[in-house]
Structure formats: structure tokens, C-alpha cells
Amino acid sequence: MYSIQTKDLKKIYKSGTVAVDGISIDVEEGEIFGFLGPNGAGKSTTMMILTTLLKPSSGEAFVAGYNVATQQKNVRANIGYVQQDITIDEYLTGRENLLLQARLNHIPKDQINSRIDDLLNLVELDDKANDAAITYSGGMRKRLEIAGGLLHRPKVLFLDEPTVGLDIQTRQKIWEYIKKIHNEYKMTIFLTTHYMEEADKLCGRVGIIDHGKIQTIDAPSSLKNALGGGIISLTIEENPSKAELVSKIKQIEFVRDATILDDTITVFSTKGTEVAPVIFSVSSSLGIVIKSVSITQPTLDDVFLSFTGHDLRDDSTQKSYDRRKEYRKMQRMKT
Ligand SMILES: Nc1ncnc2c1ncn2[C@@H]1O[C@H](COP(=O)(O)OP(=O)(O)OP(=O)(O)O)[C@@H](O)[C@H]1O
Ligand SMILES: [Mg+2]
Incomplete structure (x- = not known):
């Protein structure tokens, strides 16, 4: 049995926006599976369907x-959901927030305190448990929400953009907690991120999502390896x-193509370290001096970039435009 399975899932909002456009995925038990996509790709919409907050159109x-559409109660009993936006009550303490959530989740009374203690310890908020959440940093708030999502020991944990808006150090800390939770509870984790x-x-495994469609699904390392073993950039003396x-470079084994612009030669290869x-x-042998490589x-x-033809970020710089061109070229070479 899969932890999460979707079959040709679609969501068309009343406005006519096709937010999710025929998504089929299978997530195994115990996997950490991620949806990677830019703003508006349909990540949160998919997650809201999976957590029973939205009905699919088909x-x-x-x-x-x-079944998320017909067995909502059963689904909810088995999932934890940490939304994209912060939802904690700032005027309650960390512990009070968890107490409230424990009651809403109908956790047996005699287990509430010990579970809260364990989770506060897990996300290292024990020291701050009795402070009002308004005094918490963004990272601490997120940690408290993640603890809240774990209170009823869900089989599947949904994290919608768990580190959006946080600085890099705080993000790294949250990643540590997510890994710790995964190790300790062996649950399936489905997260979205850009x-x-x-x-x-x-x-x-990562599913790359763009305009409501999955472009590809694979392990990050396989996705990277599929692009080939390296882009060699050389600058030469005139x-x-x-x-x-x-x-001559074009005739070398493992070279897909080579281009020259002024004094820079760019070589697309499948085995960069062997080709160099x-x-x-x-x-x-031609008496040409290489200045840098x-x-x-x-x-x-x-x-x-290679799957969607555009960057994850909205602000396309000249550099990303150039890289886009390079990748379109690589794609053409592959076909
Ligand atoms: N309630 C709604 N009504 C109409 N359109 C919506 C609604 N919610 C989202 N959309 C649209 O659906 C598309 C997908 O939005 P969604 O929030 O699922 O994207 P996302 O991948 O989570 O983006 P982000 O990275 O910004 O969180 C977008 O075009 C968005 O504008
Ligand atoms: Mg979103």
C-alpha cells in the first residue's frame, strides 16, 4: 500500500484557474517526498486536496x-499538516498552543502532557515553552507548528513550505528537525518547497511541478546525473x-557539443573530468594557451531549468537567461 497515491488529480478553481492539472504520484511508506516548484505551481492546492481541505475537481x-474525498475523517486521523502560513496563537505560550491542539485532536487526556514534553524536547523549545509565542522568532514558531503537527503521531506528515521566509541558518536547523523526526518516527513526509x-x-524523491503538472519524478541525484557529467568552460589566449x-574538441569521445564566444569555449560533455x-x-598540439578552465x-x-525551460525564481537575470539557452541546447542535443 502506498502512503500517498493520486490518480490524474485535477483542481480547477471557480475563477477558472487550473491549479492542478492531472497529477499522478505514488509515495511509498517512509519516504520523504518533495514537490519542487515556483510560486503558483499548484503545490499548496495539491496539499490541501491531500489533507481534505479542498475537494478535487476530478x-x-x-x-x-x-480516499481523501469520501473518507475524510480517516484521512485526518492519520495525517499531520503544517500549513504554509503561520497558524499558532501568538498570545498563548508554546505549551498552551500545543495543549489547545491536543484537545482539538482528541488526544487521550492522560497522554497529553507527556507527548507535549517529548515534542517540545524534540524541537528544542523546552526552555521557551512557557513564553508567549509572540516572543518567538520565525524559526521557533515553525518548530512549534511542526511539533503541533506531530501530536497525534500521524502516519503521514505534510509540510507546506516548511522554511519559506526563514534565513539560511534557521532553514538548516529546521532541516535537521525534519530529518530527526523522520528517523525517530519513520513516518512518510510529503513536503513542498521552492x-x-x-x-x-x-x-x-522529488517531483518537479510547474503549471499544475508534474514534469518529472526521481531521486535528486538521478535527476542531476541524467543531465550529464559536466559543463567545461575554457578561456584561451587569442x-x-x-x-x-x-x-577537434567536438570529435573527442563523450563530448556532446562545443561552442565558442570570443575567448571562451563551452564544452557540453557527459564525462567532464575525462574530457578535460x-x-x-x-x-x-595546436599551440593554444588555455588561461583558465x-x-x-x-x-x-x-x-x-532543463525540464521547465525557466528558472525557479521570478527575477530572471541575464546569467540565468544565458544558462537557459545553454540548457535548451543540451535538451536539443539529447533528442
Ligand atoms: N482559492 C483560490 N482561488 C482561485 N485561484 C487560486 C486559489 N488558490 C490558489 N489559486 C491559484 O492556483 C494556482 C496554484 O496556487 P497554489 O497556491 O497551489 O501554488 P503554490 O505552488 O503553492 O505557490 P506558492 O509557492 O506561491 O505557495 C495559482 O495560479 C493561484 O493563483
Ligand atoms: Mg503554496
Whole structure:
């Protein structure tokens, strides 16, 4: 049995916006599965359907074996959900917030205090438990919410953008807690993010989502490996034989293509570290001096770009535009 399964799931809002456009995923028990996508991709909408807060327009979804549209109570009993926006009551203390949530979740009275103590300890908020949440930092608030999502020991934990808006150190801390929770409780975790690094660090598998559609699903490392083994960038001293060098580089094994712009040659290869030394010997045989060389491995950012044709961030800089062009080219070479 899958922890989460969706079949051709669709959500069209009354406004006509197609937020989720035929998503089919299978998430195994105990996986950390991530939805990686830009603003408006349909991540929260999918999560709201899976947590029974929204009805799908068509298609089906099952969580912990229950149908989200027809067995909502069973689904809710088995999930924890930490929403994208902060939902804690700032005027209550950390402990009071958890007490309130424990009562709402009908946790047996004799277990409430011990569970709260354990969770406050897990997210390292014991010291601050009796302070009003209004005095908490953004990271502490998120930790309190994550503790709240774990109170009834759910089989599946949903985290919608768990670190959005937090600084990098706080984000890293939250990642540690998520890993700790996963190790300790062995639960399935489904998270959404638009941070590459977050998906890379936490998720066993990532689904890249854009415009309501899944573009690809795989382990972060497989996604990166599929793009090939490296982009080699060389700057050379001016030389009349540079065109000949480029054409010779193109004939080297494992080279997909090479381009030249002024004094910079860019080589697309499947095995960057093996190709580079051959380039050195070819250029020295032509008497061409290489001034600098760099080999970059594809990042999840590059993967995203190659599947969607655009960046995760909205502010496209010239650099990302150039990289986009490079990747379109690589895609063409692959086909
Ligand atoms: N209640 C709503 N009514 C109409 N359209 C909506 C509603 N909620 C979301 N949308 C639209 O549906 C699309 C998907 O939104 P959603 O919030 O699911 O994206 P997201 O991937 O979670 O984005 P973000 O990264 O900004 O949280 C967007 O175009 C959004 O404007
Ligand atoms: Mg969202």
C-alpha cells in the first residue's frame, strides 16, 4: 500500500484557474517526498486536496489508504499538516498552543502532557515553552507548528513550505528537525518547497511541478546525473587556430557539443573530468594557451531549468537567461 497515491488529480478553481492539472504520484511508506516548484505551481492546492481541505475537481487521491474525498475523517486521523502560513496563537505560550491542539485532536487526556514534553524536547523549545509565542522568532514558531503537527503521531506528515521566509541558518536547523523526526518516527513526509537546496538535502524523491503538472519524478541525484557529467568552460589566449580547436574538441569521445564566444569555449560533455585532459593535449598540439578552465556539475537548479525551460525564481537575470539557452541546447542535443 502506498502512503500517498493520486490518480490524474485535477483542481480547477471557480475563477477558472487550473491549479492542478492531472497529477499522478505514488509515495511509498517512509519516504520523504518533495514537490519542487515556483510560486503558483499548484503545490499548496495539491496539499490541501491531500489533507481534505479542498475537494478535487476530478481524479482520485488516497492517503494512508483512505480516499481523501469520501473518507475524510480517516484521512485526518492519520495525517499531520503544517500549513504554509503561520497558524499558532501568538498570545498563548508554546505549551498552551500545543495543549489547545491536543484537545482539538482528541488526544487521550492522560497522554497529553507527556507527548507535549517529548515534542517540545524534540524541537528544542523546552526552555521557551512557557513564553508567549509572540516572543518567538520565525524559526521557533515553525518548530512549534511542526511539533503541533506531530501530536497525534500521524502516519503521514505534510509540510507546506516548511522554511519559506526563514534565513539560511534557521532553514538548516529546521532541516535537521525534519530529518530527526523522520528517523525517530519513520513516518512518510510529503513536503513542498521552492528551495532547490531543501529538496536536495531532504527528499529521497522529488517531483518537479510547474503549471499544475508534474514534469518529472526521481531521486535528486538521478535527476542531476541524467543531465550529464559536466559543463567545461575554457578561456584561451587569442589564436588563429581557435576554430580548429573547437572542431577537434567536438570529435573527442563523450563530448556532446562545443561552442565558442570570443575567448571562451563551452564544452557540453557527459564525462567532464575525462574530457578535460584530452582538451589540454589537443590545444597544446595546436599551440593554444588555455588561461583558465572550470568544470561545473549540474545542480538541481539546472535540472529544473532543463525540464521547465525557466528558472525557479521570478527575477530572471541575464546569467540565468544565458544558462537557459545553454540548457535548451543540451535538451536539443539529447533528442
Ligand atoms: N482559492 C483560490 N482561488 C482561485 N485561484 C487560486 C486559489 N488558490 C490558489 N489559486 C491559484 O492556483 C494556482 C496554484 O496556487 P497554489 O497556491 O497551489 O501554488 P503554490 O505552488 O503553492 O505557490 P506558492 O509557492 O506561491 O505557495 C495559482 O495560479 C493561484 O493563483
Ligand atoms: Mg503554496
